[in-house]
Amino acid sequence: MSGQALETREALGARLRGFRKDAGFSSGRAFAAAIGWQESKVSRIENGKQNASEEDIRSWCQTTGRDADLPDLVAMVRHIEEMWVEWRRILKQGAEGRQKSGLHVYRKAQFFRIWDPAVIWGTFQTAEYAEAVFQQVVRLYEIPDDAEAATAKRLERQQYLYRGNRKFDVILGEQALYSNFGGPEVMKGQLDRLMTLIRLARVNAGIVPRSAPLQVWQGNSFSMFDDKLVLVETYSAELTVTQPGEIETYAKTFALLKQSAVYGGEVRDMIWAAFQHFDRMPQQER
Structure with a gap:
């Protein structure tokens, strides 16, 4: 992944981490239980190690009460996808x-x-x-x-x-x-x-x-x-x-x-x- 794409994904993860903490979930484990995911998935997304899908973003915003931020975050996800497109899909x-x-x-x-x-x-x-x-x-x-x-x-x-x-x-x-x-x-x-x-x-x-x-x-x-x-x-x-x-x-x-x-x-x-x-x-x- 390019430096720009990686930086954008890491920035997205940091923003989501802030949403989690602001919503009162002090740990990734507590948030994973609330959203119904594996704790490892929460960690990978927050640390920019895994791409978040648009559905992941919707679930995250709903769970943290940040629905107003959904359009902006979805735009970030789409931008990351545009920068790195799998050949098999092309x-x-x-x-x-x-x-x-x-x-x-x-x-x-x-x-x-x-x-x-x-x-x-x-x-x-x-x-x-x-x-x-x-x-x-x-x-x-x-x-x-x-x-x-x-x-x-x-x-x-x-x-x-x-x-x-x-x-x-x-x-x-x-x-x-x-x-x-x-x-x-x-x-x-x-x-x-x-x-x-x-x-x-x-x-x-x-x-x-x-x-x-x-x-x-x-x-x-x-x-x-x-x-x-x-x-x-x-x-x-x-x-x-x-x-x-x-x-x-x-x-x-x-x-x-x-x-x-x-x-x-x-x-x-x-x-x-x-x-x-x-x-x-x-x-x-x-």
Whole structure:
């Protein structure tokens, strides 16, 4: 969970603890008995260790006589949920919907800062590479197999590489050139596509070599849209960051990653070396 989400959850817990004490429940045990919960649940919520549901908040406010505070607290709970959304819920109907919903972010943004230590950025992906990625998504989350439709929707992002005055500052880890999605032929096609895209005037592409001195640990991939939104992907969830202080942290992290990246001819040399690597690799059996 992000720092902002955790802080908000802890603040909510502290406020609920105050309600409990003001209502005359000096201990969590007495309050748990009154509300009909396990004492451990009361403790976890008050200490920010567990998310409180909207129904939990309603019960808490009713038991402590703080019904007037219910709308404000429910808003806090919803805000926490918005900052941390489980992938399984996002992908419930398949991967296409998530790709479609992301297009409005691309339409609005003008300055993109992208970091991925191990995968080619989605907007740079070929159809074959993207479909191989989505097949892994389908298998991991056991969702409906709409990899082909999700790929088509992802490819729609590429129109924004050529529209308006958008700028793209993209940093990849060297591993992204070698992470094998789809086999040697797919990877060679992807690397060829990458070589073309980095020549676009609006694209500033860097690669962090695997032995480069690091100014900050590499961590998760993230995408920054202007100075308004950061999306962070993990195996279990997508984190949406909108709080200015946290966005500033990601901007600083991106700047530190840039200090370890190489650009220009060195990037082209690294892509070509990866292409040769896959060219020497035996073709996979289908």
